[in-house]
Amino acid sequence: MDVDLSPQDLAFQEEVRDFLATNAHDPKTDYGQWRLNWFDLAKAKGGWDVPKWPTEFGGPGWTPTQHYIWEKETAVAQTPWDLPFGLSMLAPVLMNYGNEEQQQRFLPDIRARKVNWCQGYSEPNAGSDLANLKTKAELSEDGSYYTVNGTKIWTTLAHIADWIFCLTRTSDTGKKQEGITFLLIPMKQEGIEVKPIITLGGSHSVNMVHLTDVKVPVENRVGEEGKGWGYAKGLLAHERTGLAGISKSLVALDTLRLQAGSVKRGNATLLDDPAYKSKLAELEIDLLATEFTELRSLASAANGAEPGPESSILKLKGTEIQQRIQKLTVEAGGIYSSAWGKKPVGHSFAKGGMSGYLASRAYTIYGGASEVQKDVVAKNVLGLKKAK
Amino acid sequence: MNFDLSEEQQLLKDSVERFVSDNYDLDTRQALSKNDAGFSDTYWQTMAELGWLGVTVPEAQGGFGGNQADTMVLMEAFGKGLVLEPFFASAVLGTRAVVAGGSSELQTRLLPSMVSGECRLGLAYAEEQSRFDLEDVVTRAAPQDSGFVITGQKSMVQHGGSADQLVVSTRTSGGQRDENGITLFLVDAKAEGVTVDSFPTVDGQQASEITFDGVYVGADNMLGELDRGFTLLQDIAIDGILALAAEAVGAMEILYKDTVDYTQERVQFDHSLADFQVLQHRMVDMFMEYEQCKSMLYRATLEVVQNGRDAMRTVHALKYMVGKIGTFIGENAVQLHGGMGVTEELRIGHYFKRLLVIDAQFGNSDHHLSCFAG
Numbered sequence: 041m042d043v044d045l046s047p048q049d050l051a052f053q054e055e056v057r058d059f060l061a062t063n064a065h066d067p068k069t070d071y072g073q074w075r076l077n078w079f080d081l082a083k084a085k086g087g088w089d090v091p092k093w094p095t096e097f098g099g100p101g102w103t104p105t106q107h108y109i110w111e112k113e114t115a116v117a118q119t120p121w122d123l124p125f126g127l128s129m130l131a132p133v134l135m136n137y138g139n140e141e142q143q144q145r146f147l148p149d150i151r152a153r154k155v156n157w158c159q160g161y162s163e164p165n166a167g168s169d170l171a172n173l174k175t176k177a178e179l180s181e182d183g184s185y186y187t188v189n190g191t192k193i194w195t196t197l198a199h200i201a202d203w204i205f206c207l208t209r210t211s212d213t214g215k216k217q218e219g220i221t222f223l224l225i226p227m228k229q230e231g232i233e234v235k236p237i238i239t240l241g242g243s244h245s246v247n248m249v250h251l252t253d254v255k256v257p258v259e260n261r262v263g264e265e266g267k268g269w270g271y272a273k274g275l276l277a278h279e280r281t282g283l284a285g286i287s288k289s290l291v292a293l294d295t296l297r298l299q300a301g302s303v304k305r306g307n308a309t310l311l312d313d314p315a316y317k318s319k320l321a322e323l324e325i326d327l328l329a330t331e332f333t334e335l336r337s338l339a340s341a342a343n344g345a346e347p348g349p350e351s352s353i354l355k356l357k358g359t360e361i362q363q364r365i366q367k368l369t370v371e372a373g374g375i376y377s378s379a380w381g382k383k384p385v386g387h388s389f390a391k392g393g394m395s396g397y398l399a400s401r402a403y404t405i406y407g408g409a410s411e412v413q414k415d416v417v418a419k420n421v422l423g424l425k426k427a428k
Numbered sequence: 429m430n431f432d433l434s435e436e437q438q439l440l441k442d443s444v445e446r447f448v449s450d451n452y453d454l455d456t457r458q459a460l461s462k463n464d465a466g467f468s469d470t471y472w473q474t475m476a477e478l479g480w481l482g483v484t485v486p487e488a489q490g491g492f493g494g495n496q497a498d499t500m501v502l503m504e505a506f507g508k509g510l511v512l513e514p515f516f517a518s519a520v521l522g523t524r525a526v527v528a529g530g531s532s533e534l535q536t537r538l539l540p541s542m543v544s545g546e547c548r549l550g551l552a553y554a555e556e557q558s559r560f561d562l563e564d565v566v567t568r569a570a571p572q573d574s575g576f577v578i579t580g581q582k583s584m585v586q587h588g589g590s591a592d593q594l595v596v597s598t599r600t601s602g603g604q605r606d607e608n609g610i611t612l613f614l615v616d617a618k619a620e621g622v623t624v625d626s627f628p629t630v631d632g633q634q635a636s637e638i639t640f641d642g643v644y645v646g647a648d649n650m651l652g653e654l655d656r657g658f659t660l661l662q663d664i665a666i667d668g669i670l671a672l673a674a675e676a677v678g679a680m681e682i683l684y685k686d687t688v689d690y691t692q693e694r695v696q697f698d699h700s701l702a703d704f705q706v707l708q709h710r711m712v713d714m715f716m717e718y719e720q721c722k723s724m725l726y727r728a729t730l731e732v733v734q735n736g737r738d739a740m741r742t743v744h745a746l747k748y749m750v751g752k753i754g755t756f757i758g759e760n761a762v763q764l765h766g767g768m769g770v771t772e773e774l775r776i777g778h779y780f781k782r783l784l785v786i787d788a789q790f791g792n793s794d795h796h797l798s799c800f801a802g
Contacts, residue, residue, distance in 0.1 A: 167766050169696035194767050238772040240762075240781065304557050306564070306605050315794040367755075370784070371792060374559045375584045378635070378785040381627025385637060386556055386583060394630050394784070401762045402770045409766060411706055427705065 043335060045105070053109045059085060060117035075120035079153060090151055092128060097135055097147060104341040108334075115287035123197065126150035126157035130205050133222065137263035137271045146224070158227070160192040160206035160249060161272065168412045170207075171216040171269060175251065177208035177223060179258070179265075186210075186223060186261070188254040194406065198234045198247040201227050206251075207272055210265050222268035224260040225251075239402070241395040242380075284358025286334050289327055292365045296320070299389045300372045310372055319371075323364050330357045349421045356413050359403040366400040369393035431726060433501065441501045443478060448509035454775045460512055461632035465590045467512035476545030481519045484667075485527065489539035495733050496667060500674040500725070507678025510775075510782055512633060514548055514587035520671045521586075521664055522549025525595040529612060529651030529660045538593070538614075550591030550617070551668075552582035552638050553661060560791035562597070562661050563607045567640065569598035575646040576600070578613065578621075581639050586789070588636025589626030591617050595664075596640065600655055607658040612651040619643050631785040632778065659737070666732055666740065669747045669790050673725050676750045676786045679779045680721060683761040684714040686776050690765055707764060714760055717753040724749050744800040751793025754783035 045053065063081055065074050082088035086100050091110055093099030102110065131150055134143055149155040166173040175190025188208055198204065204225050211219030227234075231254040236244045263271055297320070303310040310316050337351035370377045373393045376386030384391060404410040418424045433441060451471060460468050475481055483498050485491020492498070499520055506515065519542070526538055526549070541547035558564035567580025578598055588594070594615045602609025617624060621643035626636040652660035688711055691701035701707055728746040731739035758780035762769035765776055772778070787793060 162767070165695070167696060172696070239770050240772065240777045242772070303559065305559055305561075310559075313794070313798075315798050319794075370788075371794065373788075374792070375554050375788055377788045378629040378631065379584065379627060380630040383627070385627060397784075398630075398770075398781070401759065402767070404763060405766050405770065409763070411704070414706075 043332075045109075049105050049109065052106055053113065056110060056113045057117075059088070060113055060119070064118050065120075076153070078120050083151075090127065090131075093131065093151075094135065097131075097143075098151070104338050108338050112287045112290075115291050122153070123156065125159050125196070125201075125205075126155065126203075129159060130157055133205070133262060133271050137222075137267075141259070142224075142262065155203060156197065156201045158195050158198045158201035158204045158249075160195060160204045160225075162194045163191060164193050168409050171220070173207055173209060173220065175206065175208045177210050177221055177256070179210070184258055186221075186256045186258065188223065188225065188251045188256055190251055192249040192251070193246075194237070195234075195247045195249045196245055198227065198249050199236065199244070203227060204249065205262075207268050217269040219266050220268040220272075221265050222262040222271050223256050224262065225254060225256050229254065231255075240398040243395070243399075284330075284334065284354040285362055286327070286331050286354075286358055289358070289361050289365060290331065292362070293320075293324060293327060296365055296369055296372065299369065299387070299393075303372055303374065303387060316368075316371065319368060323361065323368065326357070326364075327361055330354070330361060333357065349417075352413075352417045352421050355407065356410055356417075359410070362403055363397075363400045366393070366397035370397045437498060437501050440480075440483075440498065441505065444480070444502050444505040445508075447474065447478070448505050448511065452509035452511060454778065457510055457512065457778075458632065458772075461628075466587075466628070466632070466634040467514065467590075471511075472513045472545055475513060475515060475519075476543065479543075480515065481545055482539075482543035483519065484523050485539050485543050489535060490543045491539065496670050496729050497733055499667070499671050500729050503671045503674035504678040507675035507782075508682055510632075510679070510778055514550070514590055516668070516671055516675070517550050517587040517591065518542065518548040521551040521668050522591075522593070522595060524664045524667045525549070525551065525612065525651055525660070526614070528663055529657075530614070531648065534614070534648065534651075547592045548587070548590055549593050549595060550585050550588045550636075551595045551664065552585045552588065553595075553597045554583045554585075555581065556583055557604075558583075560795040561605065562665060563610065563658055564605050565597050565599045565610055566604055567596065567598050569600050569611055569613060569645075572644065575644055575649075576611075576613065578615065578640040578643045578645060581637065583637055585636045585638050587634055588617075588624055588638050589634055593617060594622075594638065595651065597657060597661055602655075609655050610657040610661065611654050612657040612660055613645050614649045614651055615640070615643060615645055619645075629785055631782040633785070662740075663737060665790050666737060666743050669743050670725075670729050670732060672786045672789055673721075673728070673746050673750045676754050676783055677718070677722050677725050679782055679786075680718045680754060680757045683757050683776055683779050683783075684711065684718050686774075687711055687714065687761045687764050690768075694766075701764070710760055710764065714757045717756055721749050721753045741800060744796040746796075747791060748793045748796040748800060751787035751796070754787055755793075758783045 063078055065071060079089045087098050088100055090099050091102065091107065095101035127150055131147060134146055161170060163173050163175060177186040177188045179186055204227055206223045206225055208221050208223050209219055210221040231252045233250040235248040237246045237248060238244055239246060300310040305313065333350050334354060337354065370393045373387055373390030376390035377394050379385040379391055419426065479492055480502055482491030483494045483502060487493040523542060526535060538547060553562060555566055567582060569576040569578045578596060594617050596613050596615050598611050598613060600609055600611040621641040623639040624636050626634050629635050691707055694701045724746045728739060728742040731742050761776045762780055765774060768774050769776060
């Protein structure tokens with residue numbers, strides 16, 4: 041048993057670090073231009089602009105360990121902002137279940153970061169119980185288009201999206217999971233209304249999307265009618281592992297230490313406060329263990345094995361850790377943590393700390409609430425019967 | 429032994445609960461928080477007319493002559509409505525400062541106008557480096573002529589922007605963190621050299637950064653004794669903590685009850701959420717913690733009414749519980765409301781934010797736990 045990287049992996053790590061350092065953003069230059077250049081340069085490295093895409097679609101074909109190295113290094117370095125909806129959520133569905141025409145039509149624009157996608161899954165009465173969704177898609181008599189009616193909720197960035205990938209109901213008979221169809225729908229058309237939902241931090245990123253008699257050509261259906269649940273499920277599993285954010289939390293913990301160290305208490309700082317210090321220590325201990333839980337999960341994936349039981353706790357532990365980091369940032373802000381003006385008051389990190397904390401409360405809700413995740417672990421890992 | 433309210437307190441409770449239910453639906457509250465002052469002048473006048481602003485003012489000065497238990501009745505109801513008017517800043521903190529520290533001349537001059545709502549007070553005690561330590565004071569008051577000249581900066585003054593008079597802690601001798609050498613003054617917010625920079629807080633209320641640039645005050649505006657202001661400041665903080673705790677307990681009650689209601693209405697997996705045992709137990713925990721916090725509120729309030737500052741240790745215990753339990757109940761109310769819990773549309777998020785702000789006022793739970801441990 042060891043956790044050493046192989047010589048090849050060490051060389052890869054070096055190459056990644058070199059790339060990230062060479063192409064870091066120079067604040068004197070335009071960000072938007074740098075961002076697009078960065079993706080071009082990453083693409084020229086052999087598909088580094090689409091790390092998770094398989095080689096047949098232009099991805100780098102990395103091993104799980106290489107992915108881990110990439111995650112870890114990019115969490116530390118400055119990389120351009122990116123959105124997961126097209127790139128990480130829809131693209132794998134198109135690659136696995138879309139036809140060749142759909143792949144050629146959509147994947148290049150996703151890769152070029154030219155087209156924004158949003159995800160139309162949750163509905164007012166289909167949250168944790170996603171299969172309960174009711175948005176109806178009816179096939180026309182000639183079989184050329186669907187008419188879609190219903191409401192989607194928590195749709196992140198729907199207000200700037202060009203397209204939405206939607207789970208719709210095409211049949212009410214049989215199990216709830218059957219009769220769900222995966223449709224691709226342009227956002228800029230009559231019958232689609234986007235209403236903002238303001239979240240606790242006062243910001244607008246999620247929306248309610250009403251679809252009224254929206255006509256969707258049948259060529260925008262991915263895969264077979266009624267099989268959409270199966271396509272989406274794989275994608276949800278992906279979403280869940282991506283949400284643990286261990287590498288980012290390791291970086292965030294370092295930042296938190298710097299912030300707490302800048303808070304003066306007489307001749308000392310907050311880092312000398314016994315209560316605060318012990319909370320930071322508890323957090324670090326949990327993070328150290330979780331990092332190894334992730335490595336164990338990675339090692340079994342690297343050996344081509346099915347993810348072991350340890351991987352099921354990553355989202356649960358990872359999101360809880362992210363929330364605790366945010367809470368400790370709020371506590372470091374002290375009296376200033378409640379300031380909410382346009383200009384910063386007191387410690388420069390305090391306002392961001394509170395907004396980060398409020399936003400983090402959603403981490404244990406979206407992508408499968410923690411309570412539901414634990415049900416899944418109880419059933420699938422411990423083999424327990426469904427509880428009352 | 430009797431934990432019932434007195435007849436007068438019961439009348440007060442009925443009247444304030446009616447005020448909250450008639451005037452404080454969420455939409456009204458959110459609209460009020462966005463106007464310049466961040467609250468309603470009309471409601472403020474109503475509070476004056478109903479006698480609430482004089483609840484702890486001596487009867488001789490036109491008040492009700494009540495104590496911290498009467499304030500508790502009002503604040504708990506305010507907590508249930510997320511009331512915005514600066515009752516806490518002025519009628520709790522300000523009144524205590526003037527009643528406990530002001531000369532009889534100053535009291536006669538000021539208290540009637542506070543009771544009538546014409547004059548509002550604010551407490552400027554925190555500074556950038558002080559965090560939660562009341563004794564950490566850099567702002568100086570230097571003797572000049574027959575008065576003092578104040579220079580320094582105060583932080584996070586609740587409702588500083590709408591205060592007419594400011595109670596300011598200053599250093600008149602000793603080192604930055606000495607308890608001795610602190611003196612409190614009453615300063616006109618419009619006096620030359622006072623700059624008030626106001627901003628919203630995350631709970632929809634307002635606070636200010638206030639700069640004092642060579643502000644002259646007469647010696648008759650001193651509250652308490654020269655260099656002995658720390659104990660007065662502590663007494664003000666004790667009343668402040670009791671009042672905030674009562675408000676927090678009111679907010680917690682809304683949070684746990686709304687959660688119990690919501691989980692019964694919300695159906696997922698063909699069951700109401702309340703059918704799931706794991707969620708039932710969570711709500712039982714929320715309820716138990718709420719009751720424990722309420723018990724500690726009663727305990728601390730009664731001890732302070734009887735023994736004043738000797739009850740300090742229980743006050744530390746209370747503020748620790750308010751922070752810890754407020755966070756626990758708030759986070760779980762949000763969690764059990766799912767996505768809806770993190771929106772501004774439901775009221776629970778607003779109660780949660782108020783509890784977070786309360787934790788950061790007059791010392792957070794860590795601070796008071798370590799004070800309690802000694």
